[in-house]
Amino acid sequence: MKPRRRGPGPQGRSAPSLLPGRTTGRWRQARDRPHPPAAAPGTEARIIDRDTELFGRDDELAEIDRVLGGVTASRGGLLLLHGEPGCGRSALLEQAGRRARALGATVVTAHGAEAEFPLAYAGLHQVLRPLLPGVAGLPPAQAEALSGALRLTAAPHADRLDRFLVSAAALSLLTGAATAGRGLVCLIDDAQWLDRPSVDALLFVARRLGPHGVGLLLARRDPGPPRLADPVLPRLALPGLDAEAAGALLSRRSGVRADAAVVREVTAATGGSPLLLSELGTNLTSRHLTGREALPRPLPLESGVLRAFLGPVRALPAAVRLALLVTAAEESGDLPAVAAALGRLGAEPSSVDAAEASGLVSVTGGRIAFRSPALRTAVYGATHPARRRLVHRALAEVLRPRAGDGRRARQLAAAALGPDEAVAAELQEAGELAHRRGEYAGCAALLDRAAQLTADADRRAERLHDAARAAWQAGQAARTEELVREALPLTDRPGTTGRLLRLRGAVELRGGVLTDACPTLVRAAGLLAADAPDDAARTLIQAAEAASHIGDLARYGELGRAAGRLPGRSPVVECTRLLLTGIGHVVAADTDRGTRLITAGVAAAHTAGDPLLVAWAGVGTFYLGEAAAALELLARVADEARASGHAGVLSSNLEFTAQLEMFSGRMTGAEALNDEGLRLARESGQENLAAIHLARRAFMCALRGDERRCREAAEAALATALARRIGIAAATARHALACVALMHGSYGEALRLLDLVAVPEPGSGHPLVAFFSLPDRIEAAVRAGERQAAEEALESFERWQGRATHGEARALLARSRALLASDDATAAGLFAEALELHSGSVPVEKARTELYFGESLRRARRRREARGHLRSAAATFARVGAGPWAERARQELRAAGESPQADGAGARSGEGRFTPQEVRIARLAAEGSTNKEIAARLFLSSRTVEYHLYKIFPRLGITSRRELVRLFHEDPDLFG
Secondary structure, three states: OOOOOOOOOHHHOOOOOOOOOOOOHHHHHHOOOOOOOOOOOOOOHHHHOHHHOOOOOHHHHHHHHHHHHHHHOOOOEEEEEEEOOOOOHHHHHHHHHHHHHHOOOEEEEEEOOHHHOOOOOHHHHHHHHHHHHHHHHOOHHHHHHHHHHOOOOOOOOOOOOOHHHHHHHHHHHHHHHOOOOOOEEEEEEOHHHOOHHHHHHHHHHHOOOOOOOEEEEEEEEOOOOHHHOOOOOOEEEOOOOOHHHHHHHHHHHHOOOOOHHHHHHHHHHHOOOHHHHHHHHHHOOHHHHOOOOOOOOOOOOHHHHHHHHHHHHHOOOHHHHHHHHHHHHHOOOEHHHHHHHHHHOOOOOHHHHHHHHOOOEEEEOOEEEEOOHHHHHHHHHOOOHHHHHHHHHHHHHHOOOOOOOOHHHHHHHHHOOOOOHHHHHHHHHHHHHHHHOOOHHHHHHHHHHHHHOOOOHHHHHHHHHHHHHHHHHOOOHHHHHHHHHHHHHHOOOHHHHHHHHHHHHHHHHHHOOHHHHHHHHHHHHHHHOOOOHHHHHHHHHHHHHHHHHHOOOOHHHHHHHHHHOOOOOOHHHHHHHHHHHHHHHHHOOOHHHHHHHHHHHHHHHHHHOOHHHHHHHHHHHHHOOOHHHHHHHHHHHHHHHHHHOOHHHHHHHHHHHHHHHHHOOOHHHHHHHHHHHHHHHHHOOOHHHHHHHHHHHHHHHHHHOOHHHHHHHHHHHHHHHHHHOOHHHHHHHHHHHHHHHHHOOOHHHHHHHHHHHOOOOEOOEOHHHHHHOHHHHHHHHHHOOOHHHHHHHHHHHHHHHHHOOOHHHHHHHHHHHHHOOOOHHHHHHHHHHHHHHOOOOOHHHHHHHHHHHHHHHHHOOOHHHHHHHHHHHHHHHHHHOOHHHHHHHHHHHHHOOOOOOOOOHHHHHOOOOOOHHHHHHHHHHHOOOOHHHHHHHHOOOHHHHHHHHHHHHHHHOOOOHHHHHHHHHHOOOOOO
16 A cells, blocks of 8 residues: 655645745744644544534534443444544544543544554554453464464464454454443544454454444544445544534634634635644634634645645754654654654754654654644655655665564665665565465555566566465455556466466456456466466366356366366366366266266365365265265365354355255255355455355245345345356346245246246356256246146256155155146145155245145145145244245135134244344354354354343243253254
8 A cells, every 4th residue: 555645736736845945924924823732643633622622513422422322231333433634533533432431431442554554453453452361261263363463472374364263353352341331432543544454353343243332433534445335334424514613613723703704714615624624723813813814825725735734844944844754754653763764864863852842743652643644644745755765765774674564675665766676575575474474465565566666577477466366365356456457468477377367267256257257267277287287276166166156067077178188187186177077077967977077076185185175076966966965075164164264265165055055955054054154255355155145045035935035135146146147146036036926926927037047148047046946937837827838847857856865855846746737636646745755944845835735625626635734834834924925825725615813923024033143053052062162163252142042042941051952952953
């Protein structure tokens, strides 16, 4: 991240230089009055809020009071204050702190610093510093991750320094420190300078504060960075002050009553910015403010911020201005480094004392800081570039070489006029150290700058690749693609180009257009083949994932053949060849050969031990129809991902695991896994994977009869899927909507949607989803009078389900045959067979079979037999909240001669069902896990786990874990 530079002032005029110059008459007049005490560094609070009084912020304070009231009532509270520079954010935060302390809450504070932006978890360290004694009480994995991230201990290996474990630890510390009835309030100023890992951790915490008395109040400057544009944070914009409030502020700062016309003019010119009004209250003379003398031109508008800040600076001696410039260039506030650099430049150490006396900076405990970041920017931006470079060189000379923090390297880079390999090498070394510490964003910035200083094109491309890789690991997809785009024209080396294209393909796979990802990854694999065949093989697996999500299953064979052409026969290469080729044969209907190859591939995956290959062994096993074996393989990978905190890997794994759980009939468990996968996909920025999870949620809601949630999830999934060509998400969402149409009896609409599911064009329909939707297609066609279409669909379903062993699949096949039966007796026999085969784990499907059986019996004038099935169907539909299905069953029951009982409100609403999160927690608790162990496994806080169990126990009629374990052992399917 390069510091922003202030451009020219209004009408293209340059901002005042910090080089020695004459003090103008205007500033001599402004100094006729003594300046009030300066603010503490980095805050606007004492500039705007003398004696704790704020002007024109009653509405904002009321909102803050609402949040604080919730915190003291043991509810989580969130608020993001934002506005233009100088809008009074810091003043409001300081006032919030006073009010929170008055309510008895514990208050912790943090302040984003531009210098610390590249440093991973610097912001989180500020927030948690008062709470660090509690680290010892965290689960071991969380404690280790947090200690490593905050450098409390030697940093662990990068693969153990995971942001999700760090975030979970932060959540545990914060919620643990919140005292019931008092709460904990975190005040974070200048959040735009928080490093990305800290932001991610705080957002992670924010999403989980529901039952906890923790409040997060952040303030950031507009325009804000995208990383803070998260819907979890309620935002409160801080507009400029109106004329009445502006006049009160000007009068308070100046000590004179400002003229109303002057107030209106100044308010219009400043946009009501409290900081600029405050500065003008100091710098304008009493004659200006009372209207006796015309206001100077130009007044500081938004584009003239530098002039407002640099007035006091220009009045200072040259040596003091130099001290300010060195402080601005050093950025981190290291007072010894600033003093040493001033000595190199021939200035006296007393210039720092004079700078502090000016009120523009403060010195505390070996640190020096400007009273506001904007002032630092103004001082630095107003200086001639040659003078800035001179200062950076002096700082580089006094900083310790290769200290590991990259500060000296950054100073050398800022002083460089052009390519410099020695400086680039030092930046690269600093970047590699940052990478080993897991500071991926900081690493990317250092390596990017190293690349800019590299003259050799191939070496520059390599450094850009390394920067892009770090950016990708930091979750910066757009930055990754930009670095790749810059690097590709610089090199014709196959290996470098292949690695760059693999990164581009990964970005496209997770957040781009999938039809672009597959060819990009195939090309990357071809370029990597000669020198890195194992990397090429893994790249082909990524391409296979893209093809699978697109719906281009025929691509498996092509990818398998490409793997077969890779040089050597390492375990990774051989396993890839066997699995991809085997799946290709299965989808091409060559089942026998495909089975042999996949079986060999599964064995090879166990030999290789690579989690990616083991996961794909599970995929291959699924294609053989062995859901239980596939789940076992995927569960192994999921357990490893949970243990290491690899949330991105876990989210991808859960996408397929949830699907298998659903196909196996364990709906409640499938919903829990899918919701967890969706949360992790969103938190790790994997938008395409999130769309697949949303589509799966829509389908599960359709099976539950939850129309509202189904439509919400399906629409959200389709919005991404159609734009990104994610065929599996588009097809699954449409299948879900078709199920809703069937529920309402809209058979033509259901058939139309299912036709779209079966569209052969990759990126629109999906062959597997088309197969799984065949029972619904058969029903829709029968009800719509399209018998030939129904018979063709049944033939396809019979062929595909020929090897099915799971009862639920065979139940759907029997039901489909019953719908097409030529006589009532045959239909009755098939419906009865279907009911025997239903496991009951997908209650809506069994209830549908009961409904159709009852309808068939009623039409055959067997009303007494029909009523039992119809009553059962109506009760099940009502219990799960499937209103339209329940009403249809009740109508049939009336036609069969029975008046159905009205449902209770609880049945209609689905009251009593456990949420997926509750299911996961209850199951783990029943299996013997402690609250800490459950929290670590699910990336939650222990208090969140305790809160959920507190709600679960009464609904089960129990009061202890012992009873929960007993219930679970008596009924292992209690939680799905």
